[in-house]
Amino acid sequence: MSSSREEFVSEAEEILNEAQEYLLQLQETISDPSPDALNGLFRCFHTLKGISGLFGFDGLQKLSHSLEDLLDDIRLGRFPVTVNTINFIFKFIDTITNMIKNVKEKDTIDVTSLINEVENFRRTPDESDQQESPLSELVDPEILRVLSEYEEHRLKENIKKKRSIYLIEVIYPLTEFDSQLRELTEKVKELGELISTLPTSEGIPEGSIGFKLLLASDKGSDFIKEATGCNVEEIVPGEDKSPPPVKSEEKTDEKPASSLKSASSTVRVDIEKLDRILNTIGEISLVKGAIKRIEDELIDYFGHSSLIFDIHRINQTLERRLTELQDYVLEIRMVPIGQIFSRLGQIIRRYSREIGKPIELRVFGEDTEIDKFIAEEIVDPLMHIVRNALDHGIETPEERLSMGKPETATITLKAFQKGNHVVVEVHDDGRGIDINKIREKAIEKCIIDKDTEIEDSELIELIFRPGFSTKDSVTEVSGRGVGMDVVREKLSSIGGFVDVKTETGKFTTFSLTIPITLAIIKALLIKVGSHTFALPLTSISETILIKRDEIQSIEGKPVYNLRDDPLPLMPLSEFYRLEVSEKDVIYIVVAGVGERKIGLIVDDVLKGEDIVIKSLGGYFENLKGFAGAAEVGKHEVVLVVDVEAIIEETLKRHKKATMSNV
Amino acid sequence: MKRNIKVLIVEDSTSTRSMMRSIVEDLGEEYYVYEAGNGFEALKLLPTDNFDLIITDINMPDINGLELINFVKTTPKYKHIPLIIVSTEKTEDDIKRGLALGAEAYITKPFEPDRFQETIQKVLKV
Numbered sequence: 001m002s003s004s005r006e007e008f009v010s011e012a013e014e015i016l017n018e019a020q021e022y023l024l025q026l027q028e029t030i031s032d033p034s035p036d037a038l039n040g041l042f043r044c045f046h047t048l049k050g051i052s053g054l055f056g057f058d059g060l061q062k063l064s065h066s067l068e069d070l071l072d073d074i075r076l077g078r079f080p081v082t083v084n085t086i087n088f089i090f091k092f093i094d095t096i097t098n099m100i101k102n103v104k105e106k107d108t109i110d111v112t113s114l115i116n117e118v119e120n121f122r123r124t125p126d127e128s129d130q131q132e133s134p135l136s137e138l139v140d141p142e143i144l145r146v147l148s149e150y151e152e153h154r155l156k157e158n159i160k161k162k163r164s165i166y167l168i169e170v171i172y173p174l175t176e177f178d179s180q181l182r183e184l185t186e187k188v189k190e191l192g193e194l195i196s197t198l199p200t201s202e203g204i205p206e207g208s209i210g211f212k213l214l215l216a217s218d219k220g221s222d223f224i225k226e227a228t229g230c231n232v233e234e235i236v237p238g239e240d241k242s243p244p245p246v247k248s249e250e251k252t253d254e255k256p257a258s259s260l261k262s263a264s265s266t267v268r269v270d271i272e273k274l275d276r277i278l279n280t281i282g283e284i285s286l287v288k289g290a291i292k293r294i295e296d297e298l299i300d301y302f303g304h305s306s307l308i309f310d311i312h313r314i315n316q317t318l319e320r321r322l323t324e325l326q327d328y329v330l331e332i333r334m335v336p337i338g339q340i341f342s343r344l345g346q347i348i349r350r351y352s353r354e355i356g357k358p359i360e361l362r363v364f365g366e367d368t369e370i371d372k373f374i375a376e377e378i379v380d381p382l383m384h385i386v387r388n389a390l391d392h393g394i395e396t397p398e399e400r401l402s403m404g405k406p407e408t409a410t411i412t413l414k415a416f417q418k419g420n421h422v423v424v425e426v427h428d429d430g431r432g433i434d435i436n437k438i439r440e441k442a443i444e445k446c447i448i449d450k451d452t453e454i455e456d457s458e459l460i461e462l463i464f465r466p467g468f469s470t471k472d473s474v475t476e477v478s479g480r481g482v483g484m485d486v487v488r489e490k491l492s493s494i495g496g497f498v499d500v501k502t503e504t505g506k507f508t509t510f511s512l513t514i515p516i517t518l519a520i521i522k523a524l525l526i527k528v529g530s531h532t533f534a535l536p537l538t539s540i541s542e543t544i545l546i547k548r549d550e551i552q553s554i555e556g557k558p559v560y561n562l563r564d565d566p567l568p569l570m571p572l573s574e575f576y577r578l579e580v581s582e583k584d585v586i587y588i589v590v591a592g593v594g595e596r597k598i599g600l601i602v603d604d605v606l607k608g609e610d611i612v613i614k615s616l617g618g619y620f621e622n623l624k625g626f627a628g629a630a631e632v633g634k635h636e637v638v639l640v641v642d643v644e645a646i647i648e649e650t651l652k653r654h655k656k657a658t659m660s661n662v
Numbered sequence: 663m664k665r666n667i668k669v670l671i672v673e674d675s676t677s678t679r680s681m682m683r684s685i686v687e688d689l690g691e692e693y694y695v696y697e698a699g700n701g702f703e704a705l706k707l708l709p710t711d712n713f714d715l716i717i718t719d720i721n722m723p724d725i726n727g728l729e730l731i732n733f734v735k736t737t738p739k740y741k742h743i744p745l746i747i748v749s750t751e752k753t754e755d756d757i758k759r760g761l762a763l764g765a766e767a768y769i770t771k772p773f774e775p776d777r778f779q780e781t782i783q784k785v786l787k788v
Contacts, residue, residue, distance in 0.1 A: 007676075007677050007680075008677055011675065011676060011677050043721055043723070046721055046750065047674070047675045047678075049750070049771075050675055050678050050750070050771050050772065051675055051677045051678055053771060053772025054677065054678055054681050054771075054772055055677070061772065068750075145732075145759065145762060145763065146728050146729055146732045146759075146763065147728070147759075148720065148721070148726055148728050148753070148756045148759070149753070149755045149756055149759075151726075174709055177705070177706075178702055178705075178706060181702075185724070196726075196729065197724055197725050197729065198729050198732065198733075199701070199705055199725060199729060199730070199732075199733040200732075200733060200736065201733065201736060201737035201738075201739075202736055209705065350694060353691055354666060354694070
């Protein structure tokens with residue numbers, strides 16, 4: 001099956017499933033048919049008709065067209081909803097499902113008789129609409145002209161049913177209107193029928209967007225005001241009604257025995273739902289910890305007994321199952337990184353056309369799996385790096401030819417797993433990073449001294465400094481206010497880091513090293529003074545117990561000689577400005593990899609624990625040095641150390657110390 | 663190099679959308695297509711770029727095409743952007759409303775690629 005046909009079949013199946021859902025809803029609300037279900041059903045066949053037409057399935061298109069007509073009549077109140085009607089549509093959903101399953105290259109099924117059947121059914125006596133008072137007298141024509149025929153019909157119906165019509169007006173900032181509007185919409189839908197949502201810009205300040213929500217409800221205007229907290233105007237008064245009797249909720253009507261078995265066996269799940277499951281697992285882990293504590297206390301009181309042993313055993317089983325459950329959910333969250341690569345590919349192809357630099361794109365390791373959340377988090381940084389490469393890194397075809405390079409430049413996207421991390425590389429064979437230019441800029445910005453000698457690798461590091469750009473002009477794409485500093489910051493926030501390698505005239509490679517997942521992580525609990533902190537185990541390689549006098553000092557900065565390599569040290573007490581302990585024996589926690597390796601000096605190492613990192617949120621969000629907070633043990637909350645930020649700071653200080661002494 | 667033409671396609675069916683994208687992109691290298699799956703997404707995309715053309719379906723959940731047209735045509739910043747309605751003849755009445763709200767043209771589904779392209783070029787006057 002070709003991929004476009006596959007796309008068609010899977011969308012068509014989804015639509016039919018949806019249609020069936022709506023139909024079941026209708027069946028439940030048959031005495032007062034749910035307008036949402038009716039409209040939803042109509043839209044299903046409308047869309048189905050559209051896509052079958054586009055993909056050349058004429059028979060299917062005609063058949064869904066006639067069903068769409070029937071449903072249009074129903075939703076506009078021209079045809080009654082009866083058990084008969086519902087069964088009729090059920091039958092046709094079955095028929096179409098079978099047609100789609102058996103669809104060969106082009107469908108040649110004769111649908112004439114089926115269409116006739118629908119047409120005949122539709123011509124059975126219909127109840128004519130009685131004329132109501134003209135709507136324009138009741139409702140502002142400015143609003144009426146924006147309503148679709150269906151929305152207008154719903155408005156009429158609701159007025160006929162003596163419901164009040166309200167206009168709810170809100171203004172939201174452009175940047176976050178969708179979440180706020182969605183929240184409001186959900187609230188409003190509980191109050192009655194949301195007929196229409198009208199976006200507006202009239203009389204709305206720049207940077208904001210206004211919405212008018214047209215709501216039909218049998219609740220009073222004060223109630224609506226209170227429930228929504230918005231400006232509410234009653235534009236058509238309704239009849240005072242006592243709250244309607246509670247409908248019998250669950251009707252366990254037997255569903256018609258239809259075989260709507262889908263050909264594909266996947267479901268789409270909102271990532272938030274998975275987050276919720278993980279959160280719950282995290283909470284259960286805490287309960288598990290509590291049981292362990294109780295077990296210990298019981299042993300203290302009563303000594304060992306078979307009952308306590310039972311608790312112990314059961315708790316162990318609980319732990320095993322929890323780990324399993326956690327693994328399963330984490331597995332569900334994994335997506336192949338190819339999803340991101342294909343998005344990047346689109347941008348690269350489109351943008352390279354736009355700026356006239358032909359690109360050959362090579363992709364490796366697109367099957368490497370990564371947590372969906374992290375995948376989304378690295379899209380922007382990757383996008384930025386790619387755009388930078390296109391803008392600044394890659395030369396124009398003429399330049400390339402004159403340098404003896406192939407006219408078409410190559411960008412390589414590569415992903416591979418490395419321990420608990422995934423490395424994503426963006427490689428281009430462009431002109432590389434101009435180190436002299438960085439040096440000039442750094443001198444101009446007084447970051448370094450004119451005569452200072454600095455290694456190239458340190459100069460390259462400067463591109464990650466906020467506000468450091470060697471480009472004077474800002475191009476449309478890469479100059480959207482995001483710098484490499486934001487890239488680094490973003491990666492740091494998910495516990496990853498970015499590295500760059502370059503050779504003038506030849507290439508630039510950015511490598512992003514990111515954790516595979518960050519939902520539940522193993523952490524090491526450590527103590528500094530009287531404070532407990534959590535260190536994510538993924539960023540730690542070892543811990544060493546040493547005597548205080550083993551610490552050496554280079555240029556006034558503490559280092560420890562780790563297997564003949566000087567390891568820059570950072571006392572956590574100094575970083576967080578906490579009380580300094582005088583203990584003789586201290587721990588060094590070695591964090592980071594390769595050249596970015598440092599030792600954190602802590603007073604004590606407590607134990608390992610599974611933690612769920614929660615954001616500090618709001619006021620504390622920009623607090624430096626913390627990745628978040630987590631609950632451990634007996635309702636104790638500890639701060640999670642942002643190891644990347646500390647590595648950054650430590651290396652900076654140590655560099656400064658060496659630099660100033662050269 | 664020719665001037666870029668940025669086209670925003672608002673349509674809730676993914677397969678229809680990608681088909682419309684390829685038809686628009688076939689018009690030439692200067693065409694860039696942005697996709698929105700509903701009125702919401704379109705409202706979010708609008709301030710991010712200068713669009714030269716909006717092609718919108720009418721029948722969409724929450725914020726429908728008419729509401730989008732009205733928003734575009736009553737906002738001084740966007741009012742110059744030409745709009746093409748893509749809908750079925752079924753919703754003839756809605757198409758009329760859309761035109762009354764200021765949409766420049768309409769095309770009914772299912773459409774022939776040629777006819778679709780002609781309409782776009784006519785509206786863009788290219």
